[in-house]
Amino acid sequence: MQAFLHNAGDRPATLLRKLLLVDDEPDGAEFAAVLLRSHGMTVSVAHSAPEALQLLQRENDIDTVLTDIMMPGMTGLQLAEAIRAMYPTIKIVLMSGYVLPELLRNRQRDYLFVEKPYKMDTLLKALCS
Numbered sequence: 001m002q003a004f005l006h007n008a009g010d011r012p013a014t015l016l017r018k019l020l021l022v023d024d025e026p027d028g029a030e031f032a033a034v035l036l037r038s039h040g041m042t043v044s045v046a047h048s049a050p051e052a053l054q055l056l057q058r059e060n061d062i063d064t065v066l067t068d069i070m071m072p073g074m075t076g077l078q079l080a081e082a083i084r085a086m087y088p089t090i091k092i093v094l095m096s097g098y099v100l101p102e103l104l105r106n107r108q109r110d111y112l113f114v115e116k117p118y119k120m121d122t123l124l125k126a127l128c129s
Helices: 026-038 049-058 076-086 120-127
Strands: 004-006 014-016 019-022 043-046 064-068 091-096 112-115
Touching (some): 019 026, 026 043, 049 076, 064 120, 112 120
Parallel strands (some): 019 043, 064 091, 091 112
């Protein structure tokens, strides 16, 4: 199994074992997965929040979830809340190119956020901070 080690400036490096990428746009998800794999990450891909939850049940080595916010059915924010309740040690990074302000109001938890389209350096810093 590959591991990704990233040192962002003065912060200590973080070791990622496995990333779960969740995006309802298959082409975008697969492209992002290829890019992340090219940086040494082990990546699983889910195309919906329910699929992501199923993967988390089967694959117990996932330590980080990168999820799009705007997805049909269960949003990325709802997915993040479900993951936090069931798997409190998993790191969650949200991404979106379009977010409705009312989705971000009255959140009990703060999550790392990366705006789409993202620069790979920005994404790597968020994933490894």
